[in-house]
Amino acid sequence: MLSRKRVVVTGLGAVSAAGRGVGPFWRACVEGQSMLRPISRFDANEYGSPPAGEVPPGGNASENAVAEYTLDAVREAILQSGLSADMDTSSMGIVLGTCLGEAEAAFECLRANASETSRPAQRPVNRPLGFASPTERVAEAFGLSGPALTLSSACASGTSAMGVAADCIRRGEASTMLVCGVEMLSRFVVSGFWLLRALTSTVVRPFDRRRDGLALGEGAGVLVLEERDRALRRGATALAEVLGSASSGDAHHMTGPSPTGDGLVRAIEGALRDARDFPGKVDFISAHGTGTRYNDLMETIAIKRVFREDAHGIPVVSIKPVVGHTLGAAGALDAIVSVKVLREGVVPPTINYGEPDPECDLDYVPNCARSQPVRRVLSCSSAFAGNNSAVLMATP
């Protein structure tokens, strides 16, 4: 068995529809303020002008949005972690989760070069564009020499990245890892979800009887993970400890979740097992909670199957009505919420909740935040192609 080191979170960074920074993001979550608005970046009339969580303008105009969101959030997280500019980056790495990476930039290249089939490529591209581009940008900007991995597990990418990054530290591959989740709102994804009839025509209402679909969002979430002893030696504040993680496959359907919640049950149970010596009880669950009929029901079933009689006493929260479903960034933003819940002792609400669904009968913390001590949190994501991921954290 490989050696196993303890892993703590020492920094957070966020870019979301609430603005730049963890501060505005967390405030919007706690105050239950939806940042979803009609899409302004492109004409979305043909999709029924759905609400979405667009990041407000204000970043570095020279960067494309994905790189800009990622680098902004990384800088904030590193600043909070107290890692200085002369930090030792030889043992520092990154795991970035994304659905599409710098797709928009790559699509521009496709438009310029792919359609003229009778001619050779005309427009040079100054660097490769793909899933891994934002990862490489961060690794280059900060001179990282540790693992530089990019994961793409659709909407579970951010949560999967969290687990894989923690594993890199536990195994001794690195002493510090950046966990990033990033996604950009585009016509590509809006049209796709519209075709699947997955977008809400009204408002996002996770776990509510009237829920009729999701609203998309964009942004980036970043967490700095460090080997615990090393972080404490340098005087860093440990915000949370990562206890365990797991992923799973539904083996059921490419878009629809397993109606029995089997896949998510396996991911949660895997994370609990990975935590070792864990008492089995959690005080808060950051749910995927997309607001679609099937996801929310599946999640409820899975949570009840794992936690049995305790399930009804666990606050289960979705922040999707606040910043939208940010796809590859969602798991990282959810993990940030989980860390903040541990630190602040405040559980944010699931907003837009009005009519209970008899089949979704857990404590979703409807509409108002709640103060309560929380020691152990679970963050879950589920995705197209049947991916599920779960991460377990606790007060350090």
Place this chain on the structure above:
Amino acid sequence: MSLIALDPPAAVVSCGLIATRASSTDAVTILDRSHSGSRRMDRYAALGCAAASAALENAGEVRLEQGDPDWGVVLGSSLGCWASNAEFLVDLDDRPTPELSPGLFVRTVANAVNGEICIAHGIGGINHTVVSGWAAGAEAVAEAAALLAEGRARWILTGGVESPDDSLRRVHAAVRLTEDLRWLPETLEEAAAICLVTTGNSLAPADRTRILAYRRGHDPQGRWLLSTALEPSVGTVVVTNSIPPELLRSWREQAGNRRFVYLPAESGELGAAGAPLVLATASRFKGGLSSADRILVIARGIEGGTAALLLDA
């Protein structure tokens, strides 16, 4: 930092390989026509699914239950589903959205290949799709081997899949127009190499190739990885991806009197499938090329993402 040793090592039980320079074969003919779901797959998913099926078939007697949590899928790809993304994008530009295919949109996620393999074989455990460029296949194999060593799965299908289409080859050609990237190969090849891997202590026959150690890192100058990974027992160094000529010269020199194999010269640029292909054929590398004990496989992406696998064939 040197290589991360795997204790116990991971052992390759069986492999499924599909490497072809032909571009006319569609997904349905790659897979058997009776294969569940083959018609909904793009070529990327079909290649991966076919290679996974072949690996399982070659493994002989292995038991798999529906949703089996002891089985996992950890794959790497540089290009992933980009061909489907390009097709959807072109459709989006050319046609009214209501005329577009929702099925095509579903294929625009890189983990579609994992999903199809899980559905086809009932695999319910660990599930990752690594997309970190050309090093992704080696990174995925390393991840799978580490997960096995930690006891988080008993069997993992791991490897790499690449399926470039014409539009992506044209984008690649555009990248080659940049002066400092002219060393990139002219063409990208299509391939899938997936191995069934298990823990090496009890579940695999003793004569199988073993993954002893690994290292993953960002090494844009190519300075540290080879030097820190070269141990005396390494007899063969295999570089699985195209690298700049000056780096190739430097690595050849560092390899000393060891056998040095530059795979792109033999097989073309196989992207993330290159390192898994070497894993699958390691015993042949040893028998045909070197009498030394161990093979060091290095995969490197264009921008410096690098991974090394130490194999005992």
